[in-house]
Every structure is written in C-alpha cells, then in structure tokens.
Amino acid sequence: MVLSNAMKPKTTTILVDLGGIFMHPPVENKLQAHGSTLSLRRIMSTSDWMNYECGVLSEQECFAKLAEKYHFQASELADMIQKLRKTTTYDQAVASIFREIKRTGARIFLVSNISKEDYAALRDSWDETFWSIFDGVFTSFAMGVRKPSLRFYRHVLRATRAVPHRTFFIDDRPENVLAALSIGIRGTFETATLYRTLTNFIGDPVARGLAFLRRQNGIFPTTTQQNETIAENYAPLLILEVSLVNLKCPSRLWNFFSGDPKYTSDTYPDDLDTTSLGLLTVPPDPTIVHSVLDEMHDYIDEDGNVQIYFDHSRPRIDAVISLNVLTLFHKYGRSHEIPGTMEWIYHILLNRAYINGTRYYSNAEWFLYYVTRLLGVSNDSTLQERFEAPLRKRVAERVGADGDACCLGMRVLTCNYLGIENHPDRQKLADMQQEDGGWEASCMYMFPGADRKVGNRGTSSAFAVKALEDWAER
Incomplete structure (x- = not known):
C-alpha cells in the first residue's frame, strides 16, 4: 500500500469497532438448551448480555440468568467463553491497514x-503492536x-x-452505523474495500487525482469493456479541456482515431464531432476555424441538422454531436447559420429526449453537460435566457x-x-476514487455496430478532479 502525500488529517478521526472488524469469533457455536440448541449469537443479542456489556450485570450474574431463562448449564457457557478468549486472534491484515492510516496523522x-472481562482477556493476550494503533479506547462497560x-x-x-463531519465510523452492524450517521458522523459497515474507503476519507481527492494524472505523463489509453485498446483523439481532447494530456494536433480537420481505425x-x-472539440480545445488561427465552419455547411441535412462525418456516404446525426458543433458555431459568432440545429437541441432539452442517451453517447449527462459548454462560450443573451431555466430544471431532476x-x-x-447544490453525487464521486488516486474507466461512448463500450481512466479522473475542484472553490 502506498500513501499519497495529499492527505489532510489535521482534524481527522477514525472510530472503529472491534468485533466483526478486527476479530471474527465463531458466534454460531451452539449450546445444548432443553432438547434444542442455542447459538452464541442469539445469547449475545439478549438484554441480559447487553446489560453485562454495560457493566450492569457481573459475568456470573449474566451467565446464571441466561442459563435459567434458556435451560442450559451456566458452566457450559463459561467454558465456551473461556475457550474463545484463549483462541481469538486479531486480523493482521486489517490491523496493518489501520497502521498505514495512522502514519498519515489521523487519530x-x-x-x-x-x-x-472480555476486554481484560484481550488486553492480556494481544500484543502491544495491536493496541498501539489506537489513540484511545471507548468500551460499553466503562461508559455504561x-x-x-x-x-x-x-x-x-x-x-x-472530534468534529462529526471529519469523523469516520466503521462497524459491522448497519444499525450502529446508521445511528452514527444520524448525528453527522460519516461511516460504513462495508469492509471489502476498507483501505480505499479510509484513504478517500482522509485524503484530498483533488490533490490525489491530480497526482494520478501527472504520474501518467499525459498517456491515457482508451479501452473497451473487453480491455481492447483504441488509439483515438476524442478522450485526450476531453482530458485536455479540463486537465493535461499529450496530443498531436492536425492542421485542420480532426479524426476520431489517432491510430488505425477499429470496429469500423x-x-x-x-x-464534425472530434473536429469541433479539437477546434474548441486547441484553437488554431481563426481563419482556419472559419474555413472549417464554411465546410460544415455542406453536411447539414434537410431538417437543418448537422451530420457526423465529412462524408456524404455516411448520413448520420447524433444530438450530442450536433450540440458540440453548435457550440463551435457559437464560439465564433455564427450560430445564426444553423438555426435548425439550435431548435432541435432546444426541443430535446424541453422534452427530455436525451434521457436514454444517444446512438454514440450512453447517458443523459453528456447532453446536459454539453449544454453548459454551449452556454459557457456563447455571448448570445437570448440563448442564455431561453436555455438556462429549462436546463436548471432538467439538471435538478x-x-x-x-x-x-x-x-x-x-x-x-x-x-x-448552474449553482445547484449536489452533495449526494459529489460524495458518491469522491467515494469512487481508487487507491492510486484515479477513477476507474467508465463508458464514454459506444461503437453500436461492434457492440463496444469505450472508456478511459484519464477522462473519468479528469472530469472527477475538475468537478470536485470546482465545487471546493464555490
């Protein structure tokens, strides 16, 4: 495990349970009870056992009450508990995770x-290497x-x-975690990705994400769900728009592929899609851009919508691509030249036609995000007045x-x-951060004819970093 330098543990507090996290005693062990069996788990869920854990009952009183109530021999329960105290060990792997986290300065x-009695037995049998993990211990018997x-x-x-929102609680029981969350503490009962969860809590997601992007040296492979690599320009342009990447720019028109074409x-x-994104992201001389815009007029269909390819033998349209092209026209003050595309985009927004994604783009967010890009580059006040109110409603949904x-x-x-508070998705995004500081590749666009979904870790990470960075600056 490698810890990032981008940690912010000054006021970070971790609260962690013992049973179910560090140790896993065999609570399904059975006692013979009046012709049937009774599990230790059942015994430990009784009010008598709970009173025992709170120091209200002594061990002898607790065992006697339980034996009388459930018709077993108190000595058998005592023997079972004594054996567990002698044989229960702590999970070395989990302990090592918390030792790593402690090195960051977290409490x-x-x-x-x-x-x-159980706590005293564990203190006697487990070494100081374990107990030194903790800055303090809080037990039910001591607190009552x-x-x-x-x-x-x-x-x-x-x-x-401790400050509740800077405190994280780990417990194997959902009801215990829910109670902690109810007073503002963060927490989880899922332990499968414990190190990643804790690292994400104590670390700065933006700093860790930027460190991941820089470590890649501008190289971010695009892959399919079958882990096939594609050499292409679109993902690097998206990354460049919000972060950093190495990219070779053509002199005029852009092609989706930067290497040999695949699945086509x-x-x-x-x-027109990659060309629009390229000219918006790394703009050449305006004369070149205007000449490209002139050429795009040759690829508008009978409905007034721009097509996808500089190739009349492939007459296809896509709403997200049309929106990207429209953004380029707005950037250079020529949006009035494609009014049909503008009307189509507006009615897609009004009627939620984007909700299931498009032919090439898999989700609604592509369309909504690209509308904000359009508003961000346009100086047309009429466009702002017309689009912003319905966009705000659609995004809030x-x-x-x-x-x-x-x-x-x-x-x-x-x-x-748009200035819309979205804590749930921001937190969910931050929680998706991987141990190396990046985010997993997720579906960006599709090759429908080849049944391929394409993703890029660099793009996912760049969007995540920019999103969390922009939110922090608000």
Missing part, C-alpha cells in the same frame, strides 16, 4: 460493545451505554473533541440518479456551473 479510536445509543457517540465526540471501415473519415464516474463527473460539473 484512531477503538469503540466497542464489550464486557469488562452501548452502541447504537446516541449517548455513546456523543460521549466519544465530546471526549475526543478500414478508411475512417474525419468527423438528475441529482442522485445512478451513474458511473464519468457520468457523475459531468453531472457535478453541470451542477457547479
């Missing part, structure tokens, strides 16, 4: 529902209260002077909807542009 406290009582969490917060014809024409990293990055960026 770690153990918070456990446990009896005085158990999780999930809110009194438990409030006492811990007061005693540690051997000869692949230049396209998407808050909290499902989405992968690329989708959420665009959604948060769109919300940031």
Whole structure:
C-alpha cells in the first residue's frame, strides 16, 4: 500500500469497532438448551448480555440468568467463553491497514460493545503492536451505554473533541452505523474495500487525482469493456479541456482515431464531432476555424441538422454531436447559420429526449453537460435566457440518479456551473476514487455496430478532479 502525500488529517478521526472488524469469533457455536440448541449469537443479542456489556450485570450474574431463562448449564457457557478468549486472534491484515492510516496523522479510536472481562482477556493476550494503533479506547462497560445509543457517540465526540463531519465510523452492524450517521458522523459497515474507503476519507481527492494524472505523463489509453485498446483523439481532447494530456494536433480537420481505425471501415473519415472539440480545445488561427465552419455547411441535412462525418456516404446525426458543433458555431459568432440545429437541441432539452442517451453517447449527462459548454462560450443573451431555466430544471431532476464516474463527473460539473447544490453525487464521486488516486474507466461512448463500450481512466479522473475542484472553490 502506498500513501499519497495529499492527505489532510489535521482534524481527522477514525472510530472503529472491534468485533466483526478486527476479530471474527465463531458466534454460531451452539449450546445444548432443553432438547434444542442455542447459538452464541442469539445469547449475545439478549438484554441480559447487553446489560453485562454495560457493566450492569457481573459475568456470573449474566451467565446464571441466561442459563435459567434458556435451560442450559451456566458452566457450559463459561467454558465456551473461556475457550474463545484463549483462541481469538486479531486480523493482521486489517490491523496493518489501520497502521498505514495512522502514519498519515489521523487519530484512531477503538469503540466497542464489550464486557469488562472480555476486554481484560484481550488486553492480556494481544500484543502491544495491536493496541498501539489506537489513540484511545471507548468500551460499553466503562461508559455504561452501548452502541447504537446516541449517548455513546456523543460521549466519544465530546471526549475526543472530534468534529462529526471529519469523523469516520466503521462497524459491522448497519444499525450502529446508521445511528452514527444520524448525528453527522460519516461511516460504513462495508469492509471489502476498507483501505480505499479510509484513504478517500482522509485524503484530498483533488490533490490525489491530480497526482494520478501527472504520474501518467499525459498517456491515457482508451479501452473497451473487453480491455481492447483504441488509439483515438476524442478522450485526450476531453482530458485536455479540463486537465493535461499529450496530443498531436492536425492542421485542420480532426479524426476520431489517432491510430488505425477499429470496429469500423478500414478508411475512417474525419468527423464534425472530434473536429469541433479539437477546434474548441486547441484553437488554431481563426481563419482556419472559419474555413472549417464554411465546410460544415455542406453536411447539414434537410431538417437543418448537422451530420457526423465529412462524408456524404455516411448520413448520420447524433444530438450530442450536433450540440458540440453548435457550440463551435457559437464560439465564433455564427450560430445564426444553423438555426435548425439550435431548435432541435432546444426541443430535446424541453422534452427530455436525451434521457436514454444517444446512438454514440450512453447517458443523459453528456447532453446536459454539453449544454453548459454551449452556454459557457456563447455571448448570445437570448440563448442564455431561453436555455438556462429549462436546463436548471432538467439538471435538478438528475441529482442522485445512478451513474458511473464519468457520468457523475459531468453531472457535478453541470451542477457547479448552474449553482445547484449536489452533495449526494459529489460524495458518491469522491467515494469512487481508487487507491492510486484515479477513477476507474467508465463508458464514454459506444461503437453500436461492434457492440463496444469505450472508456478511459484519464477522462473519468479528469472530469472527477475538475468537478470536485470546482465545487471546493464555490
């Protein structure tokens, strides 16, 4: 495990449970009880056991009450517990995760529902290497209260002077986590990706994301869901628009592929989509741009919509691509030349026609994000007045909807542009950050004829970093 320098642990506090996290005792062990069996798990969920863990009952009183109530021998329960105390060990791998986290400066406290006798046995049998992980220990027997009582969490917060939203709680019981969340603490009962979860909590997602992007030295391979690599220009242009990438620019028109075409014809024409993005992102001399805009007029269909390719033998349209081309026309003050495309885009927005994505772009966020790009470059006040109100409504409808990293990055960026608060998606996006600081590749666009979905870690990461960075600056 490698820890990033981009950590911010000054006021970070980690609260972690004992059972189910560091140790996994065999709670399904059975006792013979009046012709049937009774599991240790069932015994530990009784009010008598809970009173034992709170110090209200002694061990002898607890075992006697349980034996009488459930018709087993108290000595058998005592023997079972003694054996568990001697044989239960702690999870070395989990302990090593918390030792790594502690090196960042985060404070770690153990918070456990446990009896005085069980805790004393563990203190005697487990080495100091384990106990040194913690800056303090809070137990139910010492406090006289158990999780999930809110009194438990409030006492811990007061005693540690921890700020709830800078405190993270890990427990294997959902009800315990829910109680912590209810008073502003963050937390989880999912432990499969524990190191990543904790790293994301204590780290600065923007700094870690930027570090990931820089480590790639501008090289970000685009891949399909079958892990096939495609040499292409569109993803690098998107990354360049919000971050950094190495890119070789053509003199005039752009082609989607930067290498040999895949999943299509051997000869692949230049396209209006990549060309528009390229001219917006790395603009050449305006004379060249205007000559390209002149040429694009030759690829407008009978409805007034711009087509995809500089090739009359491929008469296709796509709403996201049309929007990208429209943005280029607006940038150079020529939007009045393609009024049909403008009307089509407006009615797509009004009627939510984007909701299932388009032929080449898989989700609604592409369209909504590209509308904000259009508004961002246009000096047309009429466009702003006409589009912003319906756009604001449509974007607000998407808050909290499902989405992968690329989708959420665009959604948060769109919300940031419009000033719409979107904490749920921002948090979900931050939680998707991987241990190396980047985000996983997620579907950007599709090759419908070849049933290929294409993603790029660089694009997902660049969108995520920009989205979280823009939000932090608000």
